[in-house]
Amino acid sequence: MSAVVAAAVLAPAVLFPTAASASDTPKPTGISGPDTGSDSAKDTAPEQGDAQEQRDRAEVERILAESPAESWSRVHEGAEKALKGTAADLRHFLEVELDDLRKSDNRLLAARIHSAGGPAVKAAARAAINGGDEAIAEFLKTGQFTARAEDEDRARVEAILADPKSGRGVREGAEKALKGGAAELRHFLTAELPKLRGDDNRVKLVQLMDAGGRAVREAASKALDARTDEAVEAFLNEGFAKAQFEDDRVDILRVIADKESSSYTVAAAQKAMDGNAEAARHFMTVELPRLRASDNRVKVSQIIETGGPAVRKAALVAFDGNDADITAFLKEGWAKARAEDEAAAAAAKPGTGTGNGTGTGTESGTGTGTGTDGSGQQPQTVQPAGLTETTGTGTTTRTGTTGTGTGTLASTGTDGLGWEAGGAAAALAAGAALVVAARRRSTGSTES
Structure with a gap:
């Protein structure tokens, strides 16, 4: 029994140190174990290659989306081709082909912008094409937009110049700006135009006031008294038409009351009187002159x-x-x-002859008034034809008509x-x- 107990107590002490020493014991020099390090390296290399291909593919897809989807775009065509190929094709497109393809597309795009652009855009595009690839890239990035802004300003100024409502001051300022460049055009539109337009509006208001009727004069005077560009512009845009309608109705009433107006003119005037402002203005400016000419x-x-x-x-x-x-x-x-x-x-009225009773004088004339005979005596009343009058020492026969x-x-x-x-x-x-x-x-x- 003592031997059994001693064996049970000693067994763990003997077994555990043995296992620990076995695991800690260095392996013999000539014996090789499992090559765990080599297996890990083999698994990592394919993973790294797949990640690079994915990054390249994403970049090419982005380039494809940003490039013009047109037949002339070589970048678009090259990107599509690379995406259909291998990882090497993707890498070759990005590292070798892309730069040359972009330069070719930029040159072609600058030429297309030149063809469709205005004067400033054409000039800038021409200079960029002659300047080389870097100049073209800069033109496409910023230059074309600056030139387009200048062309837009020029187009606005040209439209202002052609507008029949533009006054003399505005037209002169526009002509001067068109002779300059981008700075002059921009300065005219932002700084000069408002002031010139306000001055012209005042001149136009005074002209309308001088030529207008009572209602127009009163409305124009009120706008001038306000001393603001807004009041003058409001009169020209709205107030004048309203006041003109009032004056037109007054003038139409005068036409109706005028005895010189024919029945046709009066009828047309009455019709216009019953109409709106447009009808009244058309009558006064178009119909009335024609009717007056006919009358x-x-x-x-x-x-x-x-x-x-x-x-x-x-x-x-x-x-x-x-x-x-x-x-x-x-x-x-x-x-x-x-x-x-x-x-x-x-001139045909005086007669000839002798008077004072010693001769006969003939008087000719028309009317029942008095005339003088040839003797220069006092006027005598003209008698009917054949009437004989005796005066003094003789007779004077007067013939004539009454x-x-x-x-x-x-x-x-x-x-x-x-x-x-x-x-x-x-x-x-x-x-x-x-x-x-x-x-x-x-x-x-x-x-x-």
């Missing part, structure tokens, strides 16, 4: 029928002309021609023409009376 031509045709020789001659010349000739005749030519006819009638006027020829048109709305009736009545008078003179002259 004037009718009036001249009536004058031709009723006027004296000089009046008829001048009226016919005007009638064969344009509207301006018609207007000039009615304002000045008609009165001048009537004066000629009156002068001719006055008229209905007051010593002027009725056919000269010196009394003018009545011109009511649709005044043909008055003109015809006057013409008929003149024809009757002319016939009476003709009859009286034949009897004498």
Whole structure:
């Protein structure tokens, strides 16, 4: 029993040191164990190669997405080809091909921008192409945008110059800016234009105020009193049209009330009166001048029928002309021609002969007024044809006709023409009376 117990106690002490010493004992020099280090190296190399290929592939895909998807882009074409190849193809594309392909694409892109660009872009692109690859790259990065801004500014200035609403000051400033470069164009648009436009607006406002009616003058004066560019611009954009409509309606009412307006003109005016601002402005600026011209031509045709020789001659010349000739005749030519006819009638009025009862004198004339005989005695009343009057020591026989006027020829048109709305009736009545008078003179002259 003692031996068994002793063995049980001693067994762990014997077994554990033995295991520890066995594991700690160095291996014999000539014996090799499992090569764990070599297996780890073999597993790492493929993993590193796969990671590099993945990075290269991602980079080529990015380049492909950023390059123009056009047939002319060699970078796009090369990237697509590399992505279809091996890891070596990807690496060769990135390290060898890409730089040359980019230079080729840049040169072609600069040429395309030159073809489609404005003056400044063309000049900048041409200079870049002549400057080499670095100049082209700089042009594509920044230069083209600076040049485009200059072209946009130039286009804006040209549009301002061509705008019929631009005033004299703005046009002069625009012309000066267009002769300069980018700095001059930018300075005109940002610094000069607002001030020049404000000055021109004030000049335009004063012109409208001088030519406008009461409502326009009042609105313009109010805008000037505000002393701000905004108030002047508001008047030009909105206030003027509103005030002009008020003045147009007043003018249309005058046309309707004017006795010189024909029935057609009055009807058109009444229609415009019932319309809006656009209709009123169209009537005053387009319809009324045409209707007035038609009315004037009718009036001249009536004058031709009723006027004296000089009046008829001048009226016919005007009638064969344009509207301006018609207007000039009615304002000045008609009165001048009537004066000629009156002068001719006055020259034909005095008679010849001897008086004071010792001879006979013949008087000719028209009218129931008084005239002088050839002796220079006091005026005597004209008697009907064949009437003998005895005065003093002899007899004086006067022959002549009695008229209905007051010593002027009725056919000269010196009394003018009545011109009511649709005044043909008055003109015809006057013409008929003149024809009757002319016939009476003709009859009286034949009897004498």
